[in-house]
Amino acid sequence: MLFGNKPSGVDWLVVGLGNPGEKYAHTRHNMGFLTVDLLAEKAGVKLNKVKFKSAYNILPFAGRRCLVMKPQTYMNLSGEAVREAAQFYKIPPQRVLVIYDDISLPVGRIRVRPTGSAGGHNGIKNIIAHLGTQEFPRVKIGTGAPENGGEMIDWVIGVPSQAERRVLAESFEKAVGAAACVIEQGCQKAMNDFN
Template sequence: MFPFRKNGAPGVTWLVVGLGNMGDQYDRTRHNVGFDVIDLLADQLNIPVQRLKFKALTNTAELGGAKVLLMKPVTFMNLSGEAVEQAAAFYKVPPERVIVVSDEVALPPGKLRVRPSGSAGGHNGLKNIIAHLHSDQFPRVRIGVGQKPHPDYDMADWVLGRPQGADRDAVDGAEARAAQAVEAIIKDGVPSAMNRFN
């Protein structure tokens, strides 16, 4: 049952937030896999995610039997929490119904990790969301983009680079599974999604 807002329309019960940076120079980079997953969901649901609201490009959709707000924060990655906090406050969505999709350098390219909660693991976008929600109890879908090739390699250069060849194929496959995992979390819960996708 959807909570009803004052205007009588069913309210959003989940936020699905893809992390990334705006701009063509960031398109399809390792750091933008979260945006890619939101774009995939938008294509599957046949809705454009382009309404500027809560410091994010947004649209509402039916997914997994619930009404969700798809979000691509337009702040830079390390300020993503500002957008999430505004939307969560407006729709009164608790942290455990905020699904965040992000890149993960600690996982090999194409590996997926669904978690109910946890630390930021050095990810500045997640760190900022935890700070703004005052909670780390939100589900996340992390997409492996692989470790930087050697210790001296600059981490920013790595995550802002584009996967090539087999890595690209692996990441693309993981993005498609991540879109399915988001729906599974909403429909069947995090434990079930973890069993299926981890």
């Protein structure tokens, strides 16, 4: 069951990474924001509450009560928001699921990981620093990398082409499914089904 009910408390944090503001709304670095927006839309909920340096809401997802959040700190400081929410609800890192862009994957490819290094991603690096561990599950969405040695910062804050956007729209659906699978059945099952 993708969406369900639970009376109180929060079981999981589901964190979509991105940068706030219209300027960044549809850039490659905002794959996490776009995915959790879709997740919330499917639940009939808006991420319109403000706390923990985030836009968030609490909703039933994958049979659990989840705080779904979009840190508003800018990417490089995402860990501040994640730490505040995790401490407030006493959520261990193993139940902090982070969804984000990955330049090392082809456009639209999904990869689930139970743990790992930041891999050069500043948002993940900051979350690791604030949680004090890299032992938290992730769903990565491939954005590809610039060809011919183009500037990485221009790439990640650039807008995908129309063809890429079509592929990415499907990947957001898959990423929501992967997140549900992680929560319901664990990372190994999600890795088998979605990687």
